[in-house]
Amino acid sequence: MKQFEANFDGLVGPTHNYAGLSFGNVASQSHATQPSNPKAAAKQGLKKAKSLADMGLIQGVLAPQERPDVHTLRRLGFSGTDADVLQKAAKQVPELLQACASASSMWTANAATVSPSADTHDGKIHFTPANLVDKLHRSLEPQTTANILKAIFADSRYFSHHQTLPAHATLGDEGAANHTRLCQAYDQAGVEIFVYGYSVIDKQAPRPQKYPARQTLEASAAIARLHRLDDDNTVFIQQNPAVIDQGVFHNDVIAVGNQNVLFFHEQAFWDSKKKLAELRAKLPGTLHLIEVPSHQVSIQDAVATYLFNTQLVTISQGEMALIAPTDCAENPRVKAYLDELLTMDTPIKQIHYFDVKQSMHNGGGPACLRLRVAMSDVELAAINQQVLLTDTLFDKLNLWVDRHYRDRLVVADLADPQLLMESRTALDELTQLLKLGSIYPFQQ
Numbered sequence: 001m002k003q004f005e006a007n008f009d010g011l012v013g014p015t016h017n018y019a020g021l022s023f024g025n026v027a028s029q030s031h032a033t034q035p036s037n038p039k040a041a042a043k044q045g046l047k048k049a050k051s052l053a054d055m056g057l058i059q060g061v062l063a064p065q066e067r068p069d070v071h072t073l074r075r076l077g078f079s080g081t082d083a084d085v086l087q088k089a090a091k092q093v094p095e096l097l098q099a100c101a102s103a104s105s106m107w108t109a110n111a112a113t114v115s116p117s118a119d120t121h122d123g124k125i126h127f128t129p130a131n132l133v134d135k136l137h138r139s140l141e142p143q144t145t146a147n148i149l150k151a152i153f154a155d156s157r158y159f160s161h162h163q164t165l166p167a168h169a170t171l172g173d174e175g176a177a178n179h180t181r182l183c184q185a186y187d188q189a190g191v192e193i194f195v196y197g198y199s200v201i202d203k204q205a206p207r208p209q210k211y212p213a214r215q216t217l218e219a220s221a222a223i224a225r226l227h228r229l230d231d232d233n234t235v236f237i238q239q240n241p242a243v244i245d246q247g248v249f250h251n252d253v254i255a256v257g258n259q260n261v262l263f264f265h266e267q268a269f270w271d272s273k274k275k276l277a278e279l280r281a282k283l284p285g286t287l288h289l290i291e292v293p294s295h296q297v298s299i300q301d302a303v304a305t306y307l308f309n310t311q312l313v314t315i316s317q318g319e320m321a322l323i324a325p326t327d328c329a330e331n332p333r334v335k336a337y338l339d340e341l342l343t344m345d346t347p348i349k350q351i352h353y354f355d356v357k358q359s360m361h362n363g364g365g366p367a368c369l370r371l372r373v374a375m376s377d378v379e380l381a382a383i384n385q386q387v388l389l390t391d392t393l394f395d396k397l398n399l400w401v402d403r404h405y406r407d408r409l410v411v412a413d414l415a416d417p418q419l420l421m422e423s424r425t426a427l428d429e430l431t432q433l434l435k436l437g438s439i440y441p442f443q444q
């Protein structure tokens with residue numbers, strides 16, 4: 001049996017826009033009200049995903065969500081035809097329309113937490129969709145996310161799907177963005193690292209002062225229980241609250257891991273020494289802890305360039321590549337660090353830069369755009385094969401984007417009933433292309 005890691009990238013939806021919805025996410029706040037280009041955004045994402053497929057990695061895609069979410073607007077009391085609902089919401093509470101029109105499901109690192117079968121007691125791959133309760137626009141994603149994951153990972157012999165955690169701040173869960181799995185080889189049990197922002201129950205533990213911590217220890221611990229992980233193969237680490245207050249709203253903005261490499265900023269974790277020692281004890285064998293010092297890369301540079309929101313992928317035995325946004329190459333200090341990294345004695349031997357600026361302007365880098373699923377060839381054969389990014393699917397998706405996506409969108413356009421029609425037409429076609437069945441409310 002062959003084991004590897006597959007990446008499932010979120011397709012950018014037709015309503016991709018900058019509404020400044022994410023307090024604590026510096027890029028989202030600073031690009032609020034700027035025009036977006038959904039067509040370019042979708043193509044940048046597809047290009048990045050296809051390049052990874054061309055490197056020999058297993059690459060799939062996840063469908064976007066139905067937006068604007070008229071069903072939620074109706075739940076909030078706006079009535080009449082769909083056009084009426086959009087227009088009333090835009091006039092009375094535009095913030096609610098914006099929350100219901102975000103394409104934020106593109107950041108599939110927040111779709112779910114995934115534990116591979118090598119780690120779980122029952123030998124199945126476990127999925128828990130994230131409840132994303134900290135942000136209204138994101139809290140609307142879990143139901144459709146669950147539908148999409150079940151449509152792809154349908155075979156109950158291999159895949160186990162859990163309900164999202166209860167939608168309350170005590171159990172705030174942001175999915176794989178705060179979860180990293182290290183292992184010596186993909187087919188061996190590894191250590192799952194859960195990074196949380198604060199503990200609701202432990203009042204003594206430090207908390208950020210300025211920006212919200214989106215993930216709680218209580219949520220992370222619940223996921224570890226649901227996924228039937230052992231104490232021996234889990235480590236819970238608190239994120240350094242000081243970096244949350246500087247814009248590190250998810251751990252994947254400050255750390256990334258793959259196999260026996262953890263690449264992280266020296267200020268990433270609270271009680272770092274002790275936690276890294278625990279990690280070493282739980283993962284015997286060679287472990288590369290690549291700690292980037294503040295004097296080489298400041299937190300501000302890390303947040304601006306997304307140096308740690310890179311994908312760390314295995315290219316061949318013992319050789320890894322870093323998939324970085326072009327923003328890293330444009331910052332002289334970060335570029336100097338990355339050039340030096342290639343000369344250091346670590347498995348990271350290649351760096352590939354991709355322009356994902358449309359996503360970056362909302363605070364999502366290469367790593368935010370993908371959900372990782374470590375799996376075997378047998379498990380891969382059991383998934384819906386239509387979502388795997390082949391040359392043919394890549395061409396079809398690009399043409400699909402050309403047919404349905406706009407190249408300019410401003411927040412005022414979100415009330416345009418035509419945009420809703422375009423979006424539904426596109427998604428209806430996509431579900432046929434990817435053989436997903438009826439996953440959207442408008443298809444029920």
Ligand SMILES: NCCC[C@H](NC(=O)CCC(=O)O)C(=O)O
Nearest residue numbers: 019020021022025028104364368
């Ligand atoms: N993992 C990256 C997630 C980025 C995402 N941004 C947003 O939702 C911004 C949307 C807007 O502001 O229009 C977030 O903050 O959760």
